[in-house]
Each structure stands twice: as C-alpha cells, then as structure tokens.
Amino acid sequence: MNGELIAALDYYEKEKGIERETMVKAIEDALAAAALKRKDQPSRGLKVAIDRKTGDIHATVNLIVADVVRDLYSEIGLLRARRFKPDAKAGDEVMVELDPRDFGRIAAQAAKQALMQRQRSAEKEIIFVEFKDRVGDIVSGTVRRFERSDVYVDLGKFEAKLPSRERVSTEEYQSGDRIRAYVLAVENEAHGPEIILTRSHPNFVRRLFELEVSEISDKTVEIKSIAREAGFRTKLAVATRDEKVDPVGACVGMRGARVKNIVRELNGEKVDIIRWHPNIRDFVAEAMKPAKIKSMELDEANKKIAVRVGADELSSAVGKRGQNARLTSKLVGWHVTIEKDEASEAAFEDKLSQVTALLSQSLGVPESVASVLVRAGFSSVEAIQSAEPADLEQISGITSDQALAIFELAQRKAANVPPTIAASSVDAAAPAVNPAGAEASHPSSSST
Secondary structure: OHHHHHHHHHHHHHHOOOOHHHHHHHHHHHHHHHHHHOOOOOOOOOEEEEOOOOOOEEEEEEEEEEOOOOOOOOEEEHHHHHHHOOOOOOOOEEEEEEOHHHHOHHHHHHHHHHHHHHHHHHHHHHHHHHHOOOOOOEEEEEEEEEEOOEEEEEOOOOEEEEOHHHOOOOOOOOOOOEEEEEEEEEEEEOOEEEEEEEOOOHHHHHHHHHHHOHHHHOOOEEEEEEEEEOOOEEEEEEEEOOOOOOHHHHHHOHHHHHHHHHHHHOOOOEEEEEEOOOOHHHHHHHHOOOOOEEEEEEEOOOOEEEEEEOHHHHHHHHOHHHHHHHHHHHHHOOEEEEEEOHHHHHHHHHHHHHHHHHHHHHHOOOHHHHHHHHHOOOOOHHHHHOOOHHHHHOOOOOOHHHHHHHHHHHHHHHOOOOOHHHHHHHHHHOOOEOOOOOEOOOOOOOOO
16 A cells, blocks of 8 residues: 555656645545544544655544543543553543554545545646746647537647637637637636637737747837737737838738738738828828828817728728728727718819810810710820720720711811811710710700
C-alpha cells in the first residue's frame, strides 16, 4: 500500500503538476473523516499523518483513562492505558496509536475519492492560474465536441468553450477541425474555471494584425479603432508614429500578402484598412470611400454627422443592407446618417437644362434631341464636330439618319451655313427622342 501511495503521488506531481503536499493533505483529511464515522473504534482527537518519504500512515487519538469504560469513542481502560503511559491514572489523557488497517474498506475508498477529487480541483486551479494571464491571446486547438450550439475545443491539456454567441454565423465546424480563436475570458463557474473563446469579437482581428504586422507589434503603427460585422466586413483605422511609414501599406504588405493571410484566417471576410485622421470630417470622408461626400453637417454636442452624397453614390455609401453606414458609425464613434444630396442634384439638372437649351439653339434641333445628345456626353457643337456619324449612331434612340443629319448640322455650324435644311432632316428622319433616350409614341410636331 505504501509503495502504491508513493507511486500515485509521484505520478500526479510529475504528470499533472499537482503538488505532493496538496495530495497528502487531501488523503489525510479523507482518512480522518472516514475513521470518525465508525462507531466501533475510539476517535476522540483523531489525527492522521502520512510520512512524506515512506508513505507510512500514522493515526493517533487522545483518550481519557477510566476505571470502567462506558464510552468506546473517548475512553480507555486503566490497564490498557498503562501500556502507553506507565504512570497513567483515572482522568488522565493518553495518546494512543491506531492501526490504519482497522479503518476498513470505507476509509480506503474515501482516500481514493479524495485523491481523485483533489486532482480535479487542482487541475481546475491550474487552468485558472495558467489562462488568467492569457486573456487577449490567440490559441489553436481541435474541435472536440458540440453541446447545443456551443463548440468545445481541445487545447491540449485543457478544454475551452466557443459559445454560440461568439461564433461566426457564416462558419461551420466539424469534429477534428483545427481552429484558432481569441481567449475572451477565464470565468470561475460553480463547477470550476472555464476558458471562453471567440472568433467574432473585433479584438480577434486586432490580434491577428498584431501577430502578422511587425510595425504594429513594435508600436510604429497603431490601430486606432476597429469595427466589425463578423463573417462579412471589418473596417480598420490605422495611424503611424513615423511619417516615413505608410500605415495602410504596412498592414496590406507586399502585394497584399499580410492582409491576405488575415482574410484567409477569417474565411474570406472583407477587410478595409483606412488611414486614421484626428479631424472628424477627414476621418469620415476616408471611412466612406470609395463614395464621395458632397456635404457634411456636424452636431458635436450629440456626436451626430449628416452626410450627403450624390444619387449615384448613395447605394455604395450606405452599403448592402446599410452595412457600410453602420461600420462607419462604429469606426468613427459618431452616429452617421447618409442622405441623397437633393440640392446638388437639382443644381445638376438645372445646369443640364441650360446646356441642352444652348445646344438646341446652336444646332437648331428640338430640345428632346439635344437632351439625348447632352446626356450621351455630346454637350457642345465642337464635341459633335469632333465625332463621327457612327459614334452618334451608338446613342440609344438616335437612328442612323438622325445621326448623319446631326453631324451635318454641326459641320454647317462650323462653316456658318444656315442650319434650316439639315435641321428639318433631323425631324423628318425619325420620331423625336425624349430626354431619357426612348422614342416618343408619336412623331414630334416641333420644327426649327
């Protein structure tokens, strides 16, 4: 028994990292507790001690000497007491050593259970001690099992939990898959410490960049802010402490090598890297790219920004299901609203009408035809002169006869020839064209 006990203590100390003294104390307490439950042997002042080197078990009790033993639990007869203390008399206390073998099978089972329980408890303590300082690190492990939507990952000596709330919705895992994750927390639950992992937290991307980009790890480049919708898109704002270093270029890497490695780890999630600006207007304009901002209004008291863009830029500025707008708000730390710039659009249409009227007057053609030409990029007589009839034929709603007539009008205009004949040809050649480029349902009644 002693040899087996020493071997067990050596195993737990070397393989499990559990201190020998911790295990010995647990066994001593378990043996004492089991012995105290027995009613057929003395137990007053029971103490159990195990020799740390040999594994010998010593058990002692403090009994009261009595002429007649009435309580087996706490008394000892005078004659038996004098074996341990020759001058003992009634009423004295005598320390008596017990034979551990008399403790019985229950005590042995209790010692074994105490050993196993202490092992589990010590392992949990080791988990907490080892991982409490690793919060914020990235670890690698193997998907081991699933409980509901939670994934349990084998990290070697320890097991970690990837809760469903910390998973990426676009990712699927199978048992045996190797994954990397960010240590979000080490929680002390009722059943012991629990390592919580995440792959959806923005800091997972931040840590990947710190590991991949040396300029970030040595503090030359700093990640100022980060916004993420896991599985879809991440926006990262970076700044440099050395003007010779381009922070965006450092993160992208040669031919995009660095950012490609991160995108691969994120299973194809898009990553936008932008330059951080201390000026909020410049920062928002940078974050909104490639959309171009027409105007911007700031409400500094409530940290709100109203951004106006052209009608053609609205969809890219807002993004799919408003994603670009949401990420921009998170990135800059202000509430960003995006609207169509109605004033700019009205001014553009007004300018277009003026150019259309001028071209119509110069060529002597209906404004409906002039509008189609202007919208196709031919906003002046000179532009038409430099083109070919074939170019004009490519315009939706302009027939080949009309194209030739318009070209001749432009040439006559250059030669100062009255445009009356050629202009009539534009009307006669085909039905008039509306400003949107579609043919009208009836021939035009306009004439020059």
